[in-house]
Amino acid sequence: MSERSVFLRVAQRGSSFLSLVKKLWQHPKGRVGLILVGFLVLVAVLAPVLAPYDPYDVTQRAEKGLRPSLQHPLGTTITTGQDIFSMLIYGSRVSLMIGISTGVVLAFLGALMGVMAGYIGGFVDNLIMRIVDVLLVIPTLPLIIVLTNFLGRSYFVIVLVFVLFGWTGLARIIRSLVLVLKNSNYVKAAELAGASRWYVMTKHILPGTSHLIIMNTTLTCAGIMVAEAGLSFLGLGDPTAISWGKMLAEAQGGGALLFGAWWWILAPGAGIFLAVFSFMRIGIVMEEVFNPRMKASSSIYKLFKHLNNTYLEEVFRSMEDEECPESSQEPDYLDASHAEGPP
Amino acid sequence: MKRSYVIKRILYAVFIFFVVLTLNFFIPRLGVRDPAERYYPPRGAMSDIEYEIIKQFTREQYGFDVSTFQQYIRYVQGLMRLDLGTSLQPGSPKVTTLIGQRLPWTLVLSVSTLLISLIIGLLFGTLAAWKRGRWQDTMLLNASTISIALPSFFIALMLSFYLGFELELFPAYTNPNMVAQFDWSWKAIQVVLNNAALPIMSMTLGGIVGYSQTTRNSVIAVTNEDFVITARAKGLSHTTVLYKHVLRNAMLPLATSIGMSISGLIGGAIIIERVFNWQGMGTLFLEANSTNDYPLMMGIMLFLSAFAILANLVTELFYVILDPRVTVGDRR
Numbered sequence: 001m002s003e004r005s006v007f008l009r010v011a012q013r014g015s016s017f018l019s020l021v022k023k024l025w026q027h028p029k030g031r032v033g034l035i036l037v038g039f040l041v042l043v044a045v046l047a048p049v050l051a052p053y054d055p056y057d058v059t060q061r062a063e064k065g066l067r068p069s070l071q072h073p074l075g076t077t078i079t080t081g082q083d084i085f086s087m088l089i090y091g092s093r094v095s096l097m098i099g100i101s102t103g104v105v106l107a108f109l110g111a112l113m114g115v116m117a118g119y120i121g122g123f124v125d126n127l128i129m130r131i132v133d134v135l136l137v138i139p140t141l142p143l144i145i146v147l148t149n150f151l152g153r154s155y156f157v158i159v160l161v162f163v164l165f166g167w168t169g170l171a172r173i174i175r176s177l178v179l180v181l182k183n184s185n186y187v188k189a190a191e192l193a194g195a196s197r198w199y200v201m202t203k204h205i206l207p208g209t210s211h212l213i214i215m216n217t218t219l220t221c222a223g224i225m226v227a228e229a230g231l232s233f234l235g236l237g238d239p240t241a242i243s244w245g246k247m248l249a250e251a252q253g254g255g256a257l258l259f260g261a262w263w264w265i266l267a268p269g270a271g272i273f274l275a276v277f278s279f280m281r282i283g284i285v286m287e288e289v290f291n292p293r294m295k296a297s298s299s300i301y302k303l304f305k306h307l308n309n310t311y312l313e314e315v316f317r318s319m320e321d322e323e324c325p326e327s328s329q330e331p332d333y334l335d336a337s338h339a340e341g342p343p
Numbered sequence: 344m345k346r347s348y349v350i351k352r353i354l355y356a357v358f359i360f361f362v363v364l365t366l367n368f369f370i371p372r373l374g375v376r377d378p379a380e381r382y383y384p385p386r387g388a389m390s391d392i393e394y395e396i397i398k399q400f401t402r403e404q405y406g407f408d409v410s411t412f413q414q415y416i417r418y419v420q421g422l423m424r425l426d427l428g429t430s431l432q433p434g435s436p437k438v439t440t441l442i443g444q445r446l447p448w449t450l451v452l453s454v455s456t457l458l459i460s461l462i463i464g465l466l467f468g469t470l471a472a473w474k475r476g477r478w479q480d481t482m483l484l485n486a487s488t489i490s491i492a493l494p495s496f497f498i499a500l501m502l503s504f505y506l507g508f509e510l511e512l513f514p515a516y517t518n519p520n521m522v523a524q525f526d527w528s529w530k531a532i533q534v535v536l537n538n539a540a541l542p543i544m545s546m547t548l549g550g551i552v553g554y555s556q557t558t559r560n561s562v563i564a565v566t567n568e569d570f571v572i573t574a575r576a577k578g579l580s581h582t583t584v585l586y587k588h589v590l591r592n593a594m595l596p597l598a599t600s601i602g603m604s605i606s607g608l609i610g611g612a613i614i615i616e617r618v619f620n621w622q623g624m625g626t627l628f629l630e631a632n633s634t635n636d637y638p639l640m641m642g643i644m645l646f647l648s649a650f651a652i653l654a655n656l657v658t659e660l661f662y663v664i665l666d667p668r669v670t671v672g673d674r675r
Contacts, residue, residue, distance in 0.1 A: 137651040269497040276492040
């Protein structure tokens with residue numbers, strides 16, 4: 001391996017990433033998503049600069065329950081007089097960090113499991129799919145609560161738990177695509193030429209699934225951000241950080257409903273909405289860019305399945321792929337999308 | 344052929360249950376050297392010897408005095424007698440009794456949510472499929488995007504704020520006396536309905552959109568099938584084709600998605616129950632979590648998983664009966 005070829009490969013990867021961003025940028029909806037995500041990342045990174053007050057400062061007793069004004073653009077909390085605008089800015093950090101880091105780690109694990117199950121097959125496939133079956137019947141939210149109870153509630157544990165129980169969906173999707181790729185000529189050629197399993201998996205199969213992985217990762221990020229907000233809302237998130245879900249819980253506990261402090265509820269809600277919406281937008285647009293045949297609705301439908309932790313339909317789908325691997329190019333979508341056309 | 348398939352599926356479900364059960368047994372033993380550690384009372388001012396005696400007593404009380412394998416055997420034997428263990432709550436109630444008390448209240452919420460969102464979703468979905476590409480369809484699409492990005496507990500808070508506190512249409516928090524005073528009289532039922540209105544509303548919103556999407560997509564898929572084109576070519580009217588040919592067949596994917604939501608019926612509302620302080624399974628679980636009532640937590644977990652396994656099994660078998668095109672032998 002000369003230095004030059006490594007450099008070339010990095011450049012190739014970089015340019016393919018750039019061209020993806022370019023494609024997204026050319027799509028009107030994708031542009032909105034990209035701008036929003038960029039904006040959120042910027043806000044999260046620059047939080048200490050942007051926030052006008054210290055969001056952790058709970059000693060401003062004189063400024064309790066102020067309505068939105070010029071001094072406090074989104075008002076202050078009723079209980080401790082914290083500036084909500086600053087809290088909102090800091091809250092983006094938790095959401096984005098947990099959402100993106102979980103999404104990325106989960107993509108690795110899910111892709112690895114899916115490729116292994118699909119390509120090696122046999123015992124490995126059986127084992128992985130049985131694990132998936134078990135994970136799918138255990139109720140996710142209670143399990144996460146149990147594990148955070150036993151293992152602690154730090155940022156690391158939360159990400160770990162989300163990853164451990166979230167990879168099943170991606171693994172299934174990747175597996176069914178790998179079953180198709182496995183029979184393609186270039187893979188057969190590589191095998192005949194004597195390439196090792198690992199080589200074929202990383203050099204030939206994985207690149208073929210990369211678009212699915214990237215797309216799925218953005219959608220997972222969105223889903224995880226909703227889940228994280230829910231967990232924080234239950235008071236089970238990282239106790240030291242300010243997060244949007246926790247803000248909502250504090251608002252409810254602090255009597256925002258009773259005293260009519262609508263700004264205290266609306267602000268974190270808008271934050272969650274914006275973050276999830278922008279990631280979802282990018283995911284949906286990616287799906288359209290990669291698969292022009294697909295309509296946006298099916299990826300929304302897929303996200304629903306993510307969020308509802310739905311089980312059975314995926315089982316049927318996986319059975320169907322086993323019956324006819326050729327026809328299951330995009331097995332995770334509802335059949336409607338294939339047949340969509342003039343009636 | 345069919346019978347062997349049914350037996351296979353049942354055996355597989357039993358196998359999955361045993362794996363879940365084993366996991367359920369070992370999860371509380373994660374990360375601690377002494378599994379009884381979580382059960383010891385706070386030490387206080389006790390001397391070493393006193394505390395050792397207390398520890399020994401606790402170990403015996405919760406069955407930690409035998410080897411792990413024997414504990415596992417006991418646990419499985421208990422389950423055979425439908426015994427999920429004893430809660431740490433005062434009075435040591437059985438976990439099954441506690442679940443039995445809360446389960447009906449969760450079902451009130453989840454079953455009505457399921458029915459309402461199913462009916463409305465079916466209507467909307469059919470409409471959107473029929474008017475594909477027009478504003479009705481676009482509206483559904485936009486509604487789905489928005490409703491996913493808005494977490495259900497935020498919707499619940501807003502509803503509770505606006506309909507509960509501002510307009511005072513419905514109680515914003517569940518009446519704490521509702522459960523104790525329930526006696527099947529018409530008045531008590533009215534109170535329950537009144538209290539359940541907001542939780543149900545906040546949950547149906549997402550459900551409606553989900554079912555509409557499923558219905559829309561499956562109706563469109565069926566519309567493109569040959570037999571529908573044949574029916575239209577025979578000169579049958581729009582409505583006849585819709586009801587007799589399209590909707591009947593479009594029900595199949597919907598049946599699966601109902602089956603999926605059934606498995607989530609009893610555990611799916613933790614956050615919403617918390618928002619409204621509804622005394623169901625979700626709040627029971629959260630209470631168990633905050634008081635570190637491990638037997639209760641793990642009991643609820645096992646109960647929820649068992650219910651999910653059962654619901655999936657039934658739906659799977661039902662699907663085979665429902666769809667004659669599914670040839671049983673080919674499936675696994």
